[in-house]
Structure formats: structure tokens, C-alpha cells
Amino acid sequence: MRNQNSSPKPITRRDFLRTSSATALSVAAGAAALSIERGAHAAGSDILKVGMIGCGGRNAGAADEALTADRGARLVAMCDIFMDRINAKRDLLKAAHPAQVAVNDDHRFPGFGGYRHVIDACDVILIANGAKFHPFHAMSAIEAGKHVFVEKPHGIDPRGVRLMQQAADLAKEKNLCIVSGLQSRFHAGYIETIKRIQDGAIGDIVSIEENFLRAPYGVTERKPGLTELEWQCSTQYHFRWLSGDDVPQSLVHNLDRSSWVLGNAVPIKCHGLAGRSAMIEPVYGDVFDHHSVIYQFPNGVRVYAFCRTTTGCYDEDSSLILGSKGQASVTACRIWGQNNWRWQGQCDPYQVEHNRLFAAIRSGNPINCGAYMARSTMITVMGQLSCYTGKEITWDQVNHSSFFYPPKPEDCHDGMDAPAKPGPDGSYPVPAPGRTDWDLS
Numbered sequence: 001m002r003n004q005n006s007s008p009k010p011i012t013r014r015d016f017l018r019t020s021s022a023t024a025l026s027v028a029a030g031a032a033a034l035s036i037e038r039g040a041h042a043a044g045s046d047i048l049k050v051g052m053i054g055c056g057g058r059n060a061g062a063a064d065e066a067l068t069a070d071r072g073a074r075l076v077a078m079c080d081i082f083m084d085r086i087n088a089k090r091d092l093l094k095a096a097h098p099a100q101v102a103v104n105d106d107h108r109f110p111g112f113g114g115y116r117h118v119i120d121a122c123d124v125i126l127i128a129n130g131a132k133f134h135p136f137h138a139m140s141a142i143e144a145g146k147h148v149f150v151e152k153p154h155g156i157d158p159r160g161v162r163l164m165q166q167a168a169d170l171a172k173e174k175n176l177c178i179v180s181g182l183q184s185r186f187h188a189g190y191i192e193t194i195k196r197i198q199d200g201a202i203g204d205i206v207s208i209e210e211n212f213l214r215a216p217y218g219v220t221e222r223k224p225g226l227t228e229l230e231w232q233c234s235t236q237y238h239f240r241w242l243s244g245d246d247v248p249q250s251l252v253h254n255l256d257r258s259s260w261v262l263g264n265a266v267p268i269k270c271h272g273l274a275g276r277s278a279m280i281e282p283v284y285g286d287v288f289d290h291h292s293v294i295y296q297f298p299n300g301v302r303v304y305a306f307c308r309t310t311t312g313c314y315d316e317d318s319s320l321i322l323g324s325k326g327q328a329s330v331t332a333c334r335i336w337g338q339n340n341w342r343w344q345g346q347c348d349p350y351q352v353e354h355n356r357l358f359a360a361i362r363s364g365n366p367i368n369c370g371a372y373m374a375r376s377t378m379i380t381v382m383g384q385l386s387c388y389t390g391k392e393i394t395w396d397q398v399n400h401s402s403f404f405y406p407p408k409p410e411d412c413h414d415g416m417d418a419p420a421k422p423g424p425d426g427s428y429p430v431p432a433p434g435r436t437d438w439d440l441s
Contacts, residue, residue: 046072048361051122053115053137054129055080055089058151062126062181063089065351066149067097070358074100077107077121079114080129081233086110111414119144124361128181130233130242131156131249135163136409142171142178147361149354151181153252154377156244158440159404161378168370179357180369182256182376186356187349189333194261201339202323208261209320210254210305212246216279216289217309228418238285239428241405241419245287247272247384248377250307255295255383256376257319257330258303264372267295267303267379269394274387276430278310286420286428293383305383385440390433393440401440 050066050073052059067073075093078086086108094101109117115137119125125141127134128151138150148171155161171178184190197205220235236242243249259265274291276284289310295303319330326337333343360367382398407419420428 048073048124048358049076049122050074050124050126051077051079051118052089053079053118053125053127053133055082055085056128059126059128060089060092061350062128062149062151062354063093064096065354066124066126066358067093067100068351069354070362071100073124073358074102076102076104077109077118078103079109079111079118081111081230083108083110112412113414115140119146122146124149124357127151130236131244132160132242132405133409133412135160135167138178139163139167139170142167142174142176145174145176147177147357147366149179149181149357150373152373152377153244153248153380154180154373155381156240156242156248157381157404158378158398158401160409161374161381162399164377165370165374168368168374171366172368172370175364175366177357177360177366178368178370178373179353180373181353182253182369182373183349183353184253184257184330185260185349185369185372186347186352188347188352189343189345190257190330190349192343193328193330193333193335194257196335196339196341197261197321197323197328198263201326201335201341202321202328202337203325204323205262205301206322206324207301208258208303208322209318210251210258210303211316211318211320212250212254212307213314213316214250214309215311215313215315216284219283221283228422229416232285232418232420235283235285238283238287239420240285240287241407243287244381244405245291245384245387246307246309247291247293247305247387248380250309251291251293251305251383252377252380254319255303255305255379256372258295258305259376259379260372261319261321261330262297262301264375265297266375266395267297267382269392270295270383270386271392272383272387272390273433275433280427282422282426282428286430288387288430291383291387293386295379295383385438388431388433389436389438389440397440403438403440 080086090103119141124147126149127137131153134150135155138148141148154164218237222231232239272293274288276289279289290308293305321328328335335341382393386393422428
């Protein structure tokens with residue numbers, strides 16, 4: 001089970017359902033905490049039909065939390081590129097929530113087009129699949145009048161992030177909920193820590209250091225019989241046309257916290273240094289294995305952001321704020337210097353965000369995370385593009401860019417050619433900073 005102390009190693013949905021007994025305990029705990037308001041009627045019914053777009057570990061965790069948040073929630077539809085993943089996650093979730101999982105065989109939808117059937121069948125859509133599709137699927141659900149939970153990142157390129165902002169704006173117009181998987185905003189300890197920083201506990205902010213250093217995530221050996229397209233979809237974190245690479249994928253949490261600490265500010269410009277040095281085998285696709293991005297914010301504050309996905313190296317996940325009178329660690333909920341302080345509470349922000357979502361649906365007072373979800377993602381996109389091209393990227397430039405990683409999500413279909421092509425040695429070419437010259441206009 002997740003450690004919910006104030007300074008744990010950050011938790012992720014990737015740990016969901018390691019054991020069915022641990023999940024059963026979390027369900028029991030969540031059910032005991034349900035409020036009367038979440039048991040109220042929604043649109044004349046106690047039942048909220050929930051659907052999953054994507055059946056990896058990330059969305060299985062979101063579904064577990066959704067069903068824990070509201071005893072009237074029923075999981076009724078699931079889609080994924082692969083039917084075996086749909087079946088596996090249905091079985092796991094059914095074991096954890098036997099009374100709430102009601103996915104019939106004819107409500108399992110494999111392939112790129114399955115999202116349409118899930119949206120048609122449900123009231124609440126959980127989106128956690130290839131990040132390329134997050135904006136497109138979120139907009140499709142909002143247009144259909146459905147409430148949405150969508151994982152980070154909220155796009156992988158300028159075109160996609162702008163679409164996500166449009167989806168959030170449309171949700172507001174239609175009085176629908178859209179909740180972001182940037183769960184830091186729901187952590188009580190982080191909220192209190194950042195409030196104290198903004199109230200002057202460490203003086204003026206001088207600089208910020210952000211780290212997400214770890215081994216490669218989701219490394220999967222290629223199964224016999226998979227087409228090139230199926231292989232790339234089965235290991236989507238390692239192909240940039242699907243994932244956007246590690247600055248949007250990993251540093252988005254860190255850079256969301258940096259922007260939040262700085263009053264939800266955006267950078268003026270950034271420059272990045274990155275490449276692939278060690279993880280070069282075909283199994284690692286066409287993404288980089290290390291990134292460093294320096295962002296210049298208003299008032300001269302610089303944010304130094306680092307991520308790495310290599311084995312056998314030093315690991316760290318942190319958000320460190322350096323001030324004129326002290327320092328703070330957001331993730332440890334701690335301040336030291338002239339005003340020593342440490343938060344002593346417990347919080348599971350992954351569960352809190354779903355509690356808030358379903359309470360908002362039940363009450364008719366929509367929650368909308370659009371104020372920060374697209375902005376924080378765009379900060380990562382400009383950093384990733386700077387790393388790929390070796391060029392300085394400005395905030396104005398990236399926000400006026402129409403660049404996207406082809407193909408467009410709406411043009412993806414079963415049986416299409418895989419966008420990434422392996423070289424003669426089986427490895428996939430990567431961008432060459434200083435030589436890669438994409439049109440970012």
C-alpha cells in the first residue's frame with residue numbers, strides 16, 4: 001500500500017494492484033470515508049457509469065480510485081489497443097470491486113476506435129493511455145457531454161496542448177468536470193508548504209531545482225507476433241510520437257510545482273541540453289535518456305530541471321526551492337533556515353482528486369483544472385523541443401507554434417504504418433540537437 005506520510009518517496013498509479021489484498025484494504029478504507037453528499041442522486045440516479053480509455057497500470061489505478069471515491073460508480077466500458085490488457089484489468093478491478101465492475105464482454109473495445117464506444121456508454125471518462133491522445137479523447141468526451149479525468153501530460157506538442165485548453169474551456173461552458181492527473185495540486189502537505197513559501201517563509205525565491213532521476217520505466221521485451229505498430233503501442237513511453245519523451249512525461253509534475261510556487265507564472269524562455277548516451281538498444285525506442293532544461297522566469301528566477309532514465313545511476317525525485325532566508329522541499333513538505341517547519345500530516349492526493357471529482361459531479365458544482373493543466377504541460381513541451389533542436393525556445397514562440405508529432409491523433413487507425421522506423425541495426429534514430437531543424441512556426 002502507499003505510504004501516505006509527509007515525506008514519502010512519491011507514489012504513482014504504477015504501483016496499483018500489486019496484490020489484490022492490498023487493494024481490498026484500500027477499498028474498505030475508502031468506503032468508510034464516503035460522505036453523504038457522494039451518495040446523493042446524480043441526474044436522477046444513484047449510478048454513475050464510468051469508462052476507461054486505456055487499460056495500462058496507470059488507468060487501472062485511476063479506476064480503482066474512482067470506484068473507491070463513489071459507491072454509486074459502476075465501471076461499464078473499457079478500451080485499449082490490446083484486448084488482453086482489457087481482460088487483465090477487468091479481472092483485477094473485478095476482484096477489488098466485485099459489486100462495482102459491470103463490464104460485459106460486448107463493452108470491451110480493442111483498437112484505436114474503441115474510445116468512441118466508451119464515451120457513448122458512460123457518464124464519466126477516465127483517460128490514461130498514450131499521451132498523444134489525451135487532448136483528442138478529452139475533447140471528444142467533453143463534446144459528448146461527459147465528465148473527464150485525464151492523466152498527465154496534457155499533450156505532447158503545441159497543437160495538442162492548445163486542444164486540451166480548448167477542451168477545458170468547453171467543459172466550463174457546458175458545466176462539466178475536467179480533472180487533471182497533476183495530483184500535486186491535491187496534496188494537503190504540498191498546498192501548505194507552497195502557501196508558506198509564498199507567504200515569505202524562505203524570503204525571496206532565488207532559484208528552483210527540479211529532479212526526476214530514475215531507471216527507465218516500462219521497459220518491455222518485444223513479444224513474438226506483434227506488428228511494428230503494435231510493438232510501439234505496447235511500449236509507448238519509449239516512442240516520442242506517443243509519449244512526447246521524458247520532459248513532458250516525468251518533469252511535468254516538477255514543473256507544475258515550480259510554476260505554482262511562482263504564482264502560476266510561465267517562463268519567458270528556456271534552453272535545454274539532452275541526448276541518448278547509454279540506453280541505445282531497440283527496446284528503448286527513439287527517446288532520449290537524459291535531459292537538462294533551464295527556464296528563465298520573470299523577476300530573474302531560474303528553474304533548473306533535470307530528468308534521466310538510465311540504469312546504474314544516482315536517483316532522485318525532488319522539488320527544491322532556494323530562497324534568501326532559507327530553503328524548502330515541496331515533496332518533503334519541509335522548510336529550513338530562519339523558519340524551520342515540517343508538515344506532519346498524511347495525504348493520498350491520487351485518491352483526493354477522485355473524491356473531489358465525484359463529489360463535484362454529485363453536487364452539480366463542476367471542478368475544472370484547466371487553469372493550470374495546459375499551462376504546466378506547455379512548459380514541458382517548450383523544454384522538450386529545446387532539447388531536441390538545441391535552440392532557445394520562448395514562451396511566445398511555443399504558444400504560437402502549430403508543430404505536432406505526426407500523425408495527428410484523429411488520423412491514427414488500426415493497421416497503419418508505424419510512424420517510427422528502425423535503422424539497419426534495429427535501433428531507432430533520435431533527434432540530433434543542433435542538426436534537427438523542425439519548423440516550429
